[in-house]
Amino acid sequence: MNTLRDRIEQWEFNRERTLETLKAIAETKAPQAVLSWQPGPGRAHIAWQLMHIAVTEGVFAMMHPDFQTTLSQDLLGRFRKGSVADERLPSLDEIRDTLELTRGHLLATMKLFTDDDLGVVPASLKERGWNLGMALKIVAWHEPHHQGQAHLTFNLWKAGQGE
Numbered sequence: 001m002n003t004l005r006d007r008i009e010q011w012e013f014n015r016e017r018t019l020e021t022l023k024a025i026a027e028t029k030a031p032q033a034v035l036s037w038q039p040g041p042g043r044a045h046i047a048w049q050l051m052h053i054a055v056t057e058g059v060f061a062m063m064h065p066d067f068q069t070t071l072s073q074d075l076l077g078r079f080r081k082g083s084v085a086d087e088r089l090p091s092l093d094e095i096r097d098t099l100e101l102t103r104g105h106l107l108a109t110m111k112l113f114t115d116d117d118l119g120v121v122p123a124s125l126k127e128r129g130w131n132l133g134m135a136l137k138i139v140a141w142h143e144p145h146h147q148g149q150a151h152l153t154f155n156l157w158k159a160g161q162g163e
Helices: 003-026 031-036 046-061 073-079 092-110 132-160
Strands: none
Touching (some): 003 046, 003 092, 031 046, 031 092, 046 073
């Protein structure tokens, strides 16, 4: 069994679903309106959900000490865990490009590990107490969780538009 390979295959499957949601949004008459729509006061809009997926992968890419992300501090601050959705919306292209960039970062980091490292606790995850194996599980869960929220929010927006 190759855990790293299996997790990467799962991430690829998950990403296809996320990109399908993004494509469906792009096909609407008002994609930026869809991306900015919030299901309730103080709730995250779709753009935040999708950028949070990307930024989180960028953060997880930093598990290996030899890898540094190229994400700006602005993006990290706006879309990292605990951040609050703001009014500065990224475009569809920015979301797509960031998803691609951070996935590339994550895959580059994974090449620095082997299945023998699954029990290792990376320094960046010591505070959480997660070893590499747990981090891989979290990443495999994280995208479907937020993609599902984006998908549901999109469906709520469509229902509000009578679609």
